[in-house]
Every structure is written in C-alpha cells, then in structure tokens.
Amino acid sequence: xxxxxxxHVLAVDDSHxxxxxxxxxxxxxxCKVTAVESxxxxxxxxxxxxEKSSMGIDGLKVxxxxxxxxxxxxxxxxxxxKIKSSLTVNDAFILVEQESSVLSKIPVVIMxxxxxxPRIDRCLEEGAEEFLLKPVKLSDVKRLRDFILRGxxxxxxxxxxxxxxxxxxxxxxxxxxxxxxxxxxxVTVHDIExxxxxxxxxxxxxxxxxxxx
Amino acid sequence: xxxxxxxxxxxxxxxxxxxxxxxEQFIHLEELQDDANPNFxxxxxxxxxTDSARYVRNIELALENGPYDFARLDNMMYQFKxxxxxxxxxxxxxxxxxxxEYCNAKNIEGCRNIFQEVKQEYDxxxxxxxxxxxxxxxxxxxxxxxx
Numbered sequence: 332x333x334x335x336x337x338x339h340v341l342a343v344d345d346s347h348x349x350x351x352x353x354x355x356x357x358x359x360x361x362c363k364v365t366a367v368e369s370x371x372x373x374x375x376x377x378x379x380x381x382e383k384s385s386m387g388i389d390g391l392k393v394x395x396x397x398x399x400x401x402x403x404x405x406x407x408x409x410x411x412x413k414i415k416s417s418l419t420v421n422d423a424f425i426l427v428e429q430e431s432s433v434l435s436k437i438p439v440v441i442m443x444x445x446x447x448x449p450r451i452d453r454c455l456e457e458g459a460e461e462f463l464l465k466p467v468k469l470s471d472v473k474r475l476r477d478f479i480l481r482g483x484x485x486x487x488x489x490x491x492x493x494x495x496x497x498x499x500x501x502x503x504x505x506x507x508x509x510x511x512x513x514x515x516x517x518v519t520v521h522d523i524e525x526x527x528x529x530x531x532x533x534x535x536x537x538x539x540x541x542x543x544x
Numbered sequence: 545x546x547x548x549x550x551x552x553x554x555x556x557x558x559x560x561x562x563x564x565x566x567x568e569q570f571i572h573l574e575e576l577q578d579d580a581n582p583n584f585x586x587x588x589x590x591x592x593x594t595d596s597a598r599y600v601r602n603i604e605l606a607l608e609n610g611p612y613d614f615a616r617l618d619n620m621m622y623q624f625k626x627x628x629x630x631x632x633x634x635x636x637x638x639x640x641x642x643x644x645e646y647c648n649a650k651n652i653e654g655c656r657n658i659f660q661e662v663k664q665e666y667d668x669x670x671x672x673x674x675x676x677x678x679x680x681x682x683x684x685x686x687x688x689x690x691x
Contacts (some may be wrong), residue, residue: 345623346595346623346626346627346630347591347595348588348591348592348595348627348630348631349626349627349630351587351588351591352573352576352588352630355576355581355584356576359576401622401623401626444625444626444629465626465629465630466569466572466629466630466632468572469572469575469576502578505578505579505580506578506579506580508579508580
C-alpha cells in the first residue's frame, strides 16, 4: 500500500499555550506542523516578506494555514489579505503545476475566541475557508484535514482513505509500543519482588477511559 | 496501591468539574493524551502558568496608577482569558469576563476588586491542579524507574 503524504499545516498564534494545543491536535490528525508566533513570521516562512528565506515554498509545501485572528502587530485578517493577494515570482514559472502550488490558493482558516459576526463575514469575504471558534476541538481539525484532502491530488478518495487508515494505525502502533514496554517493565519488577502480577487492565492510563468519538 | 491513586485522581477531577473550576475543555485536552504523550495536559498547564505570570504582572502594574488605559487593560485581559479558556480554567475565565465588563464601564475600582478575584481563582486552581497531577504521577512509579 502506498504511503500517503502527510498534510503540512502552518499554524499562526501569538499564544504559546494555544500553539502547543493546536500542534497536538494537528499531530494527532497526522499532519506535519510548523507553528509560528506572528503574521510576520508566517510571511517570512512563506517567502512573502521580500527577504530571501532559507525555506523555499517548493521545498516544504504548505497545505493549510491556520491563524488566530487577534494577534499583536499583524492580525490574522491582515495576514489573510496579504496571502490572498500575493503574487510571487513562483507564479510566473508555474506552467503545468497544480493550482494549489500557488500561495494565494492555499486555504486559510481563521481562529478566534470571539464570535463576532461582522468579523466572521469580513474574513470569509476576504477568502478565508472557514472560521473556527476557540478553543479548537479535535473534530474541527479532523474535519479540516478531510476537507483539504478532498481538494488535493487526483486520487482524492484513495488518498483520503489511505491517510485516515495510516493515521489510526499509527496511533494504535504508538499506543501498543508504549504499553508493551511499560508492561514488560512492570513484569520485571514483579519477577524480582515475587509479588502477584497486576492485571493488564490496571495499566490503562486515565486518558483511555474516555475515547474520543 | 495504584488503583487507589487512580481512584483519588478520578474523584478529584470529577470534583473540580462539578465545582466549576474546570470545564469540558480540560477533558478534551486529556483525550489528546496517549501512552506516547502521557503528560501533555500537565505540560500545557505548566506552560499556562509560566506564560500568564507575565499578563498578571502587567495588569497589576497597569492598575496601580493613572492615567488608566482601559483599552490596553482590556486587551491584556483578553489574551489572559484566551489562555485560561484553552486549558479549561472555567472560574478564572469567568472572572476575566467580569474584569472586561468593568473595563468597558471604565470603572477602575471595579477592575481592581475583580482582579483580586481573578488572582485568587488563578492561584487556587494552580494548587488543585498540582495535587491532581501528583496523584497521576504516583501511578507512573514503575514507568519512571524502569524505563
């Protein structure tokens, strides 16, 4: 089975806590993440700030930009406008490339803890794909991922299915691996101390008690 | 022994939720943990308290002497409230909202008073979460010493 490529998401948020959370949400959803703290940094990464960036956009293609709305300096809205109106030198050389290679075509999603309708309208009008209310949930991220997958590549359905399968298998493998090494460690201790072995059930961490839907 | 600690931790979490210290966002964060990332929530909470200390300090300074920049106060509180919301700190978040209302009303005394409440909830939650994470760590004794 062909290994599906992971989506690469550029996350922009001035809050360190929120960056940590969004990174985790994206990693669980099997996305590569680049998290930056400001619109300026995001533009640098995308090579849009006029300066030469060591990261070529062709080398690390971004499939989705997820940005907070309220940030000091450049707001998420301003960042959105800059991206949607961007015309880079790359555009001139794109002949038979996929449409999504063009920076301005990269979907941008705005996040905010405030549900202000005029704000939402303004962002959507400017070309934002969606507006997410914070705190962002795993279901939001998965939905976004699936949406992006549907828009990427020719074999959309196959790619989408592959990524979902690989993603759930990967998580299970990591879980099994960690559980196994933990269990064997416990068994070793018990062998030495000759006490009765604990059942494997009691090894389940609290987080396993409530599985996400 | 381990089952007892696990039960205590679960009981404490239930209690924190019932008393409104935490909301479902905390549960959502715990659901992001797995065997490969067992301490994610504790790390996020630690980050929260490290990062937000700055906001608390700056708000405190801004409340001391006039002229009072209510827009700036509101902005600082907005950021602090956002982080609090991200970890599910329900009571802290509620006091933050109250503070913002006093900002809008340009009521400095109101702001000062409510900020004392904010700090109290913030500190109380910190202590409770430290206890909670300690209870969780206890059951990882074998993991820490053998791996």
